[in-house]
Structure formats: C-alpha cells, structure tokens
Amino acid sequence: MESSNAKNILLALFVVTxxxxxATLMIDFSPILAKYRNYPGxxxxxxxxxxxxxxxxxxxxxxxxxxESVDWRVYALDWWKNEMLSSKDPNWSGRQxxxxxxKHGKLWYDESVENYFIHKLEEHQFPSNCxxxxxxxxxxxxxxxxxxxxxxxxxLMMAMMKGEENTVIPVGYFLDGxxxxxxxxxxxxxxxxxxxxxxxxxxxxxxDDEMRYGALIRKSTSNQPRGVNWxxxxxxxxxxxxxxxxxxxxxxxxxPLDDDVRIQKNSTKPKLLFWNEVRxxxxxxxxxMGEAAVETVWEDYIEFAFTSMLSSWMLRxxxxxxxxxxxxxxxxxxxxTGRPLWKAPVLTLHVRQTDKSLEDPFFKKYKRYRNVTDYxxxxxxxxxKYKFEWPSIxxxxxxGSAMQSLAEALNGVTGLPDSANGEEGKRFIMYxxxxxxxxxxxxxxxxxxxEEKKHSAQEHxxxxxxxxxxxxxxxxxxYSSNVGRFISELIGYxxxxxxxxxxxxxxxxxxxxxxxx
Ligand SMILES: *[C@@H]1O[C@H](CO)[C@@H](O)[C@H](O)[C@H]1NC(C)=O
Ligand SMILES: *[C@@H]1O[C@H](CO)[C@@H](O)[C@H](O)[C@H]1NC(C)=O
Ligand SMILES: *[C@@H]1O[C@H](CO)[C@@H](O)[C@H](O)[C@H]1NC(C)=O
Ligand SMILES: *[C@@H]1O[C@H](CO)[C@@H](O)[C@H](O)[C@H]1NC(C)=O
Ligand SMILES: *[C@@H]1O[C@H](CO)[C@@H](O)[C@H](O)[C@H]1NC(C)=O
Numbered sequence: 001m002e003s004s005n006a007k008n009i010l011l012a013l014f015v016v017t018x019x020x021x022x023a024t025l026m027i028d029f030s031p032i033l034a035k036y037r038n039y040p041g042x043x044x045x046x047x048x049x050x051x052x053x054x055x056x057x058x059x060x061x062x063x064x065x066x067x068e069s070v071d072w073r074v075y076a077l078d079w080w081k082n083e084m085l086s087s088k089d090p091n092w093s094g095r096q097x098x099x100x101x102x103k104h105g106k107l108w109y110d111e112s113v114e115n116y117f118i119h120k121l122e123e124h125q126f127p128s129n130c131x132x133x134x135x136x137x138x139x140x141x142x143x144x145x146x147x148x149x150x151x152x153x154x155x156l157m158m159a160m161m162k163g164e165e166n167t168v169i170p171v172g173y174f175l176d177g178x179x180x181x182x183x184x185x186x187x188x189x190x191x192x193x194x195x196x197x198x199x200x201x202x203x204x205x206x207x208d209d210e211m212r213y214g215a216l217i218r219k220s221t222s223n224q225p226r227g228v229n230w231x232x233x234x235x236x237x238x239x240x241x242x243x244x245x246x247x248x249x250x251x252x253x254x255x256p257l258d259d260d261v262r263i264q265k266n267s268t269k270p271k272l273l274f275w276n277e278v279r280x281x282x283x284x285x286x287x288x289m290g291e292a293a294v295e296t297v298w299e300d301y302i303e304f305a306f307t308s309m310l311s312s313w314m315l316r317x318x319x320x321x322x323x324x325x326x327x328x329x330x331x332x333x334x335x336x337t338g339r340p341l342w343k344a345p346v347l348t349l350h351v352r353q354t355d356k357s358l359e360d361p362f363f364k365k366y367k368r369y370r371n372v373t374d375y376x377x378x379x380x381x382x383x384x385k386y387k388f389e390w391p392s393i394x395x396x397x398x399x400g401s402a403m404q405s406l407a408e409a410l411n412g413v414t415g416l417p418d419s420a421n422g423e424e425g426k427r428f429i430m431y432x433x434x435x436x437x438x439x440x441x442x443x444x445x446x447x448x449x450x451e452e453k454k455h456s457a458q459e460h461x462x463x464x465x466x467x468x469x470x471x472x473x474x475x476x477x478x479y480s481s482n483v484g485r486f487i488s489e490l491i492g493y494x495x496x497x498x499x500x501x502x503x504x505x506x507x508x509x510x511x512x513x514x515x516x517x
Contacts, residue, residue: 070339072330076471079344094388095345103505104288107301107498112282124159130204133167134238137245145183146482153310161270170194185454200317212243275302300500308489325463342392342428345473349375352481353399361511372405375476392428396464400438435460479509
C-alpha cells in the first residue's frame with residue numbers, strides 16, 4: 001500500500017537571516033512496519049471537552065426514581081460512575097467482575113496525570129507565540145487515516161520530550177501523486193493533504209510564516225532528499241523560529257531496543273524520563289499490586305497509556321462536522337426527548353476486511369476472512385464466564401456484509417442491522433446508518449474510494465470512533481488493524497488503564513498472534 005523509496009539521508013542547512021532552518025527531508029514513505037512498535041500517546045481533555053461537547057448531566061435523584069442523563073455522550077459515563085444507577089442494573093456485577101479481573105496487573109493512572117499530559121501537549125501545539133517556537137514539520141505517510149495517526153503520535157511525543165518550545169506542524173506538500181491513497185482529498189486553500197484536515201492539531205499555520213513556508217516550498221520543488229531522522233532531531237538543539245522537516249518514518253526511535261528495562265528514575269531514555277516527569281503530577285499504579293510494582297511495569301504499558309491519551313485527545317480535536325454526524329447517528333437510537341434507548345454497558349465489535357488480506361493473520365493462514373461468528377463466540381464466552389449480557393452492541397467495519405452478518409448472527413435480522421432494536425430478547429445494535437456502509441466493499445477496497453467521497457468517508461469513520469469513545473465499555477477487535485488498536489486505546493483511556501496484551505480491560509484482539517504494540 002505504501003510506496004517505498006530511496007532511503008538517502010541528506011542534510012541541508014539553510015541559514016535564512018538569523019534563522020536556522022533545518023529543512024532536510026527524506027523521500028521516504030518506507031513501508032510501515034507490519035508490526036508497528038512505536039507507540040507513545042497523549043490524553044484527553046476531559047472536563048473541558050465535556051463542557052464544550054455536552055449539555056449538563058440531567059439527572060434527578062429521589063428515593064425511587066433516578067432519571068438518567070439524556071445526553072448520549074455522558075450516558076455511559078453516568079452508568080460507570082453513578083452507583084445509584086449501576087447497582088440497580090442486573091448486568092452490573094458480572095460486567096464488574098470481568099472488568100476487575102481483566103484489569104488486574106495492568107497500569108492505571110489518574111486524572112491529574114492525564115491533565116498534566118494534555119496540558120503539556122497543548123502548550124506545545126497551541127503556543128502563545130507561534131513565531132517563537134521551533135517547528136517540526138511532518139508529513140503523513142500515504143496510508144490509512146489511523147495508521148497516519150499512530151505514526152504522528154511518536155512525533156508529538158518527541159516534541160514534548162525534547163523539553164523545548166517545539167510545535168509539530170502537519171504538512172502534506174510532499175505527498176503527491178498518491179491517487180490511490182485512501183485518506184486524503186486535501187483541505188484548505190492549498191488542498192493540502194495532512195492530518196490537519198481532520199484534527200485541530202495546532203494553532204500555528206505554515207502559510208502564515210513566509211520564511212518557513214518558503215523553505216518548505218523550495219524543499220518540495222527541489223530534488224534534495226527530504227527530512228532528518230528522529231535521532232537527528234532529538235540529539236541536536238533546536239532554534240527558536242526555526243524548522244526541522246522530519247522524514248516520515250523511522251522504525252527504531254523512540255522504541256527502546258531492549259524490552260527488559262526497569263522504569264527507574266535514573267533512566268536516561270527520553271520516553272521514560274518523560275513518564276517519570278508526568279507521573280509526578282498525579283498518581284499511577286498497578287491494579288492489585290503494591291506500590292513498587294509500577295517501578296517495574298512493562299514499558300509497553302507506558303506506551304499504551306501515552307498512546308491512548310493521545311488518541312483520545314485527537315478525537316476530541318476532530319471537527320464539528322464529525323461530532324455532528326455522531327449526533328445524527330445517535331439520534332436514531334434515542335427517544336423523542338433525546339433519551340438514549342440503548343443501555344450500558346456497550347460492547348464494540350470491530351471487523352476489518354475488504355483489502356486487509358495481506359495483513360490479516362487469519363487470512364494469511366486460511367485464505368479467507370474469519371467468520372464473524374468467531375466474534376460472537378468470544379462475546380458469549382465472556383458472558384457465560386461472568387454471567388451477564390451486553391445489552392447493546394456498536395458495530396464498526398469497513399465491510400457492510402460483515403456488519404450484516406454480525407447483526408444476523410446476533411439478532412437473527414435479515415433487514416437493516418438495527419431492525420430488531422427494542423424487541424424482546426434482542427440486543428440493541430448500533431452502527432453508522434447515515435452512510436453507505438457498503439461503499440468500500442463495492443468499490444473494491446479503501447484505496448478505491450472515489451476521490452470526492454474520501455473526505456466524507458473519513459468523517460463518518462471518525463464519527464463512529466467518536467461514538468465508541470463516548471459509549472463503549474469493552475471491545476472485541478483485531479489488533480492487526482490500526483482501527484482495532486485505536487479502539488482499544490480509546491476505551492483504555494476511558495477506564496484510564498493500560499495493557500499491551502491481546503486480552504485486557506479495554507479489548508480482546510481476535511488476532512491470536514498480535515499484542516498491542
Ligand atoms: C512572537 O515572537 C516573535 C519572535 O520572538 C516576536 O518578534 C514577536 O513580537 C512575538 N509576538 C508576540 C505577539 O508576542
Ligand atoms: C483548536 O483547539 C484549541 C485547543 O484545544 C482550541 O483552543 C481552539 O479553539 C480550537 N480551534 C478550533 C478552530 O476548533
Ligand atoms: C540507576 O542508578 C543505580 C544507582 O546508581 C544503578 O545501580 C542502576 O543500575 C541505575 N539504573 C539504570 C537503569 O540506569
Ligand atoms: C460461519 O459460521 C456459521 C455458524 O457456525 C456457519 O453457518 C457458516 O457456514 C460459516 N460461514 C463460513 C463462511 O464458514
Ligand atoms: C442483562 O441485560 C439484558 C438486556 O437488557 C437483559 O435481557 C438481561 O436479563 C440482563 N441480564 C441479567 C443477568 O439480568
């Protein structure tokens with residue numbers, strides 16, 4: 001899917017007046033490692049996003065009547081937090097047993113840790129003065145949206161870990177000729193193709209800075225290699241008002257070479273140093289273990305924590321249009337007063353098919369996609385083991401027929417996936433009914449989404465994820481897909497728990513050879 005090119009590294013230093021613009025780019029859309037390991041993350045600005053995105057929780061408690069929140073965006077949270085509600089739910093104790101068991105031994109962090117992290121991130125990305133900051137210009141790869149998001153995370157982390165005034169600026173000037181790229185149609189006057197088309201990532205605009213904009217344009221039209229590597233960026237001083245153009249993919253950094261590292265205060269690794277800084281601002285621990293356990297926690301858990309904070313933050317920074325679509329989808333699943341018709345806890349089922357065959361371990365082995373009944377078997381075995389039922393299920397898939405089969409297997413429906421909602425003994429099924437669920441299948445794969453539909457298809461995709469982040473309590477996904485990993489991060493963030501194995505408190509990955517790394 002990703003084009004790979006020469007890996008020539010060449011540095012060019014521009015001294016422009018008294019600015020030092022390090023603008024070395026590398027033409028390198030090297031293939032994403034099939035097994036992506038560089039995972040750092042950010043957080044979610046909860047309070048603030050709740051204020052902006054949500055009407056006040058409308059709950060009246062008296063002795064007998066608890067009127068639940070009418071806003072779908074806080075409904076699940078309400079169920080988690082409010083014992084008055086949850087204790088009355090016959091499904092609560094089973095779900096609770098499951099949750100407690102799965103989070104045992106996993107890393108948790110509190111709201112202060114998260115707030116500090118987000119605060120730091122926003123300080124870098126929304127500086128009081130953009131001209132003064134050093135810019136780290138970064139172009140996405142020609143790959144799927146969440147693959148681009150996951151690769152942006154280490155870049156954001158690098159800027160934060162550098163500990164100086166560094167701002168990551170998404171640029172897409174060099175991403176040309178990618179007609180088959182599924183992700184970008186282009187945005188802004190320049191029809192530029194980068195993650196800024198979907199997320200409000202920074203207040204600094206490259207177009208507003210003639211000097212740096214000029215340097216970038218010169219770079220894009222020259223034959224010079226593009227971009228410095230990450231080590232180069234980390235190990236050299238950066239200059240106020242300057243710019244580093246980062247090549248887009250380097251697999252080694254900031255991933256430690258050895259997994260067997262203790263999380264000690266004297267670690268010199270930037271990520272661990274940063275973790276040790278962040279955790280000072282709140283509390284962290286390991287469920288079911290003594291205080292010392294956090295000093296030896298698996299480093300992948302820390303990565304997951306960072307990553308899930310970043311993923312959720314990005315989703316909060318998505319566009320008003322995406323949030324509007326989410327509201328539209330959920331309106332169908334509410335009564336006329338807006339009160340949700342679904343019940344917590346919500347299970348998300350994610351099925352990735354269409355053109356995933358080359359990366360799907362099941363497909364590679366059996367030359368076909370997994371039968372969706374496998375997902376349902378996993379679901380049922382949780383339910384049997386912990387003695388509860390998921391009353392509501394959110395479906396997300398690039399395959400309309402997979403969604404249809406799931407609904408059929410769950411509820412015996414042959415019409416629309418959600419057509420049995422409200423019937424006795426049926427699960428309440430939700431999905432993005434506002435879009436053409438068969439588009440990708442019909443066109444033959446993500447890369448073939450017609451140009452003019454790309455942007456809207458991505459907005460709908462993000463809207464489903466936005467809903468999942470708000471309502472989902474658990475998920476059964478495929479970690480071989482960035483989408484599956486992203487969903488796990490979102491739910492992990494919601495529970496503020498980090499886990500890297502394929503079975504954890506936010507997700508079960510149906511791929512047996514994949515962990516979340
Ligand atoms: C921003 O920083 C630049 C460079 O240091 C400075 O010239 C400019 O006056 C600053 N702008 C504001 C609004 O402080
Ligand atoms: C972008 O995000 C920042 C920080 O969250 C916020 O202050 C700003 O208003 C947002 N801008 C837009 C256009 O949404
Ligand atoms: C941290 O410092 C202690 C004492 O100097 C040393 O024994 C230990 O090996 C160091 N740990 C790391 C990871 O460097
Ligand atoms: C999927 O599983 C169901 C139920 O076990 C079965 O009826 C169906 O034939 C299976 N489909 C495939 C393609 O294996
Ligand atoms: C769990 O919820 C479902 C759907 O609301 C309900 O039918 C079922 O009875 C509940 N399970 C238990 C153990 O009460």
